[in-house]
Amino acid sequence: MSITGVPAPDAATRHREQERPASIVVVGAGLAGAQTVAALRRHGFDGRVTLVGAEKTLPYDRPPLSKELVTRAEPAWLSDELDVDVLTLADDVRLAESAVGLELLEDGVVVRTRRTASAHDTDDTISADAVVLACGARAVRPTAWPDALVLYTASDAAALRQRLASAHRLVVVGAGWIGAEVAGVVAASGTAVTVVEAAPEPLAGQLGADVGALTRQWYADAGITLLTGVTVGGVDATGVVLADGTRLPADVVLAAVGAVPATAWLRGTLPLTARGAVPVGPTGSLEVGGAVGGPTLSERAATRMWAVGDCADRRTDRFGVVAGAHWTGALTHPEAVACAITGHPAPPESAPYVFSDQLGHHLTVVGTPEPDAEVVHRGSPGGPDGWTTLWVRRPTDGAAADVRELLAVLTVDRPRDVGPARRLLAGSRPPMIDVLRACDPAVPLKASVVGPAPSV
Template identity: 35%
Template sequence: MASQSTFVIVGAGLAGAKAAEALREQGFDGRIVLIGDEASRPYERPPLSKEYLQGKAERDSVFVHDADWYPSHDIDLRLGTVVQSLDRDRHEVILADGDHLPYHKLLLTTGAEPRRLPIPGADAERVYYLRRVEDSDRLRDLFATASRLAVIGAGWIGLEVAAAARTAGVAVIVVEVAALPLLRVLGPQVAPVFADLHRAHDVDLRRGTGIQEITSSSGKATGLRLADGSHVEADAVLVGVGAAPNTRLATEAGLEVDNGVVVDASLRSSDPDIYAAGDVARAYHPFLDKHIRVEHWANALNQPATAAAAMLGQDARFEALPYFYTDQYDLGMEYTGYTEPEGYDQVVVRGDLSTREFVSFWLHQGRVLAGMNVNIWDVTHDIKALIHAQTPVDIARLADPSVPLAEVGTRA
């Protein structure tokens, strides 16, 4: 690509920063403009609900690059800058201050935002969401003063915040509409592991109930009114009910949008000069043969290299299997692969669920679709190999911890 070309990246999070890095590493010597609406330079989000929230990591550790990396790589980093719209015909990004920024190629890494609860009291003080570093700072400050925290939603964010709060000595009540935490992701055989984990740390877990309202006094949250009419008292409320992709710019520009910006395997959108990566992208996955949107760190970390290559005219496809991890109390977990609740017909566990040292596998017709290792390490490569094999495995050997995963073999 000629050096006079301008590539614009909208969204200065992990995906945006890694895209700028990948473009330079892949030889692009044109102009790169990286635009973000936050005041902080690009940072990683997993620590915000894990080690940074718990005070185990310093603020500087969350940033993707040192501050001087951007000027030293000739990246025009524009922080605190809002993009108002995209003009596809004129190939321009229009900023909220009225400035028009031309582009030859455009990458959307606008991420996602926490879903808001449309219930009374949701706008009260001391109702928290967790997405940005300032949110994590506020929660850290809260842990030093609050005695009781109510968490709405037992997904990954809700449970990680619950674990951090309990570690800080705050009493925690978690309210979840489903029968178990993480039920949709893990299913009824494995999800109880996380319910038992939090109960073992004295979390008051309320399952199978909805929320009528967030109660308040003098404008400050005082707890939750549950669907059955009962009241949960709390000094503050954390809402963790999922995230929605930031697709406004794409939608208003007329790009194809369906639970994210729809892109092909090269991360190219319905406009050949516009790409998307990270949480906002609903990308076609060649191995899975479907479009998926993955709200996890690994996609934001790894997809940008593919997008950069495609923007530079190379034949590139993103084929990495979905991957995510969590740390809660003394439990560490990695999950590799992809399946939906209706996509598997068998769960095989290697190890002991009760001791929280195991590997679980989700299978369909004997083929491994996904695997999760809990407090067992250095098996991700073998799990990926089982998934990629796409052949029925020997179930007895898969379940036997004495048989190395690399030697499980196919079904006789």
């Protein structure tokens, strides 16, 4: 099958048709890029590896940027957190150097880069047999909000922290993961915080409005003013103006309205999805079933590239298309990419996993909540012992009335359910559970499974 683009050969076909690369350039020096370099070496790749990163810092973990914004002055280095030292693992590490162009050739790839110095820009090219795109994402800041700050990089965190040091009032636009985390830690430091959200409830886009509403009281408990169902008309140096003309004075405004793949430099070179991500299969190879047009590439040229992490929309056999921005995707998917490149069997797929520390509570989401799924609770939402929310679906095969397929799990201050949820949802098909037993917090989650537990 041809695409406006490329067919999607499996790993075995790819390796029959081309020799394995002897040199690889990894574009992106975040978690996904660093993990790719480490996985390649772990699986025996002894060729030349070049790592290119737009930031001037060595690889670090992004979640602490918001979760520990006030208490951590420097990044959580991956060399310490995961024992991944790219300076040792890669042959050439180029920091503060942005990729600005890509050519996929029949016999290799060429990455064009640009280093911005104080006086002038320096352009260069890197030639290799293959490329792994791990170029991540960038925070969204509406062009009409030049006075708003964003939070995605270590330099963003440093700038926000510096501004907050003398601030008395913070307005956060967006009550998603980042907005809630920043609001909580800043309010705890004594700064007055207002959060503005266009959706009817916090986390509505991530969890649905009904489940997101369960977090509303947390804002009041933290002394934060939460305004939902309202839109922002403008941002200036003195605060935020809502669409109805209401002014919210602020010393600092944070736009926490999402992130988009950092793939603008690839437009016209690769087919991209509607949100601008690189469409890939389970092992990170280019697939364009979800692309919205793009150039036509030869099959051989297409097999010269992989993509991983926040810049990729990955088709999985178990969960369908999983968008980037899942922390565990950047952590674990490089293993599959490295296996494909080196000819090793692909590892089992893990379930998408997100965690958040916000407003005095710890949340994890395992799997992919579906808007039309049935929602049930394990334990009492808002209770002192935490709770777990389950997204379930009635099977189509005439199962018993209380049997459901388990699709996703949210845990709130209930860490004992996290491990079982991850194991159950890592199987090749949704586990079948007795929903009445699953909703009883005294019954171990695994004990609610009907029939054999899913194979992992």
